[in-house]
Amino acid sequence: MGSKIVHKLIIEKPISFLAIGIASHEKIFVVSNELNRIFNINLDRLQTIDHIKSDTHKKFNAYSFNSDENGFLYSVLSNQGSEGVLIDNYRTLDYFFIISGESQPTADNCYITKMKESKLFLAVSFLDTSKEKKQFQEIVSQLWS
Numbered sequence: 001m002g003s004k005i006v007h008k009l010i011i012e013k014p015i016s017f018l019a020i021g022i023a024s025h026e027k028i029f030v031v032s033n034e035l036n037r038i039f040n041i042n043l044d045r046l047q048t049i050d051h052i053k054s055d056t057h058k059k060f061n062a063y064s065f066n067s068d069e070n071g072f073l074y075s076v077l078s079n080q081g082s083e084g085v086l087i088d089n090y091r092t093l094d095y096f097f098i099i100s101g102e103s104q105p106t107a108d109n110c111y112i113t114k115m116k117e118s119k120l121f122l123a124v125s126f127l128d129t130s131k132e133k134k135q136f137q138e139i140v141s142q143l144w145s
Contacts (some may be wrong), residue, residue: 001070002050003080008106013101014137015058015100015101015141016080016101016102016103016105017099017100017101017105017136017140017145018094018098018099018100018105018106018107018111018126019097019098019126019127019129019136020096020097020098020099020111020124020125020126020127021029021090021093021095021096021097021124021125021126021127022076022093022094022096022097022114022121022123022124023092023093023094023121023122023123023124024084024094024120024121024122025122025142026061026120028061028076028078028095029045029107030047030120031076031095031120031121031124032063032076034042034118034120034121035074035076035097035115036065038114038115038117038118039062039074041060041065041067041074042065043063043064043074043076044063044064044065044066045061045066046062046063046075046143048060048062049075049077049086049122049143050052050142053114054065057083058081058082058083058084058086059079059082059083060078060079060080060081060086061077061080061081062076062077062078062143063075063076064076064143066112070083070101071091071101071102071103072099072100072105073099073100073101073143073144074097074098074099074102074114075096075097075098075099075121075140075143076095076096076097076098077095077097077098078094078095079091079093079094079095080094086139086142087132087135087136088102089131089132090127090132096127096139097124098136098139098143098144099111100107100140100144104140105136107126109141110130112124112126119138140144
């Protein structure tokens with residue numbers, strides 16, 4: 001009698017996220033300190049985020065904070081690395097501020113309003129990530145792992 005083959009299908013629900021682009025001349029640790037001050041969070045340095053594309057392995061700096069209060073993970077990532085940019089379509093941006101969680105973070109204008117008050121940020125805006133959804137989802141998955 002032949003053996004039975006069992007196939008398991010594992011469906012992972014994508015993590016909801018909101019992305020804000022930041023243009024700034026400051027280093028990432030200065031940007032993370034400013035976001036800590038503005039939003040009363042505590043972003044800490046992470047290991048670098050790995051991005052593998054076309055046989056090139058790129059590493060990007062990241063800071064992150066997991067809030068027990070609302071279940072969101074707040075992260076700031078550098079878009080500029082030694083090997084190029086993290087996401088090509090946003091090469092004019094220096095950083096991504098990503099708010100992610102199981103529930104959908106709302107695109108509340110208070111994020112932008114508070115960030116625009118800072119003299120450290122030259123420009124901030126919500127990002128339409130629909131074209132780069134897969135890339136952003138891979139990044140968010142790395143942040144949560």
